[in-house]
Amino acid sequence: MKLFVFDLDGTLVDTKENIALAANHTMKAIGLPEISVAIIASFVGDGSKRLLERCLDYHGANTPDTYSRAWDILFAYYYENVEKCTQLYPGVVEVLDSLRDHHCAVLTNKPQEMADKLLKYLQIENYFCEVVGGKEPEKLKPNPQTLLYLIEKYTNEKTVMIGDSKVDIKVAKNAGVPSVAFTKGFGKVEELQDADFVVDNFAKLGEILRTKF
Ligand SMILES: O=C(O)COP(=O)(O)O
Secondary structure, X not given: XXXXXXXXXXXXXXXXXXXXXXXXXXXXXXXXOOOOHHHHHHOOOOOHHHHHHHHHHHOOOOOHHHHHHHHHHHHHHHHHOOOOOOEEOOOHHHHHHHOOOOEEEEEEEEEHHHHHHHHHHOOOHHHOOEEEEEOOHHHOOOOOHHHHHHHHHHOOOOEEEEEOOHHHHHXXXXXXXXXXXXXXXXOOHHHOOOOOEEEOOHHHHHHHHHHOO
């Protein structure tokens, strides 16, 4: 069986508004101005801790004390509201259905508990043999350790990584597997050109996954 490894934020699920909601809830709670959704979106991809650091850096307020207070607020709110304003991209379920004869997994830098809760809420958790979320910062994508672990565990055939940001394309390269970039998520199109294929919708993605690998 082949293994198709999907990123979560910006690939399976449109979480731009949700992540901005959690970040701005945190900014307000610690007395800082809100940040635009577009700017927050540009801070996403390297895990929630980096997201928070970038938000605090943006306001010149990244001190250890503020960070630790803000982290507790962000984590609690983000977990409690992880499904708010989120939706699957059109065609996700159809593509997952069409891959039922293979293994599909999720590899995300989103914290594990948030990823599990969101996939359950969206009722797609059963499509995946495993969901690997963000834990230790040094093991986040683009470190290939978690992707290599999935490859070792689930396939001796082909593996394909599907993602929307440069860390997804990089983790695939680091693990020596091909990648498909999805351009409707967080990454800028020009950062995704190293992928083997670039698509802007799931109908095209499904066709490529079925015919090119
Ligand atoms: O939480 C993040 O920083 C990004 O999560 P992702 O790896 O699912 O895109």
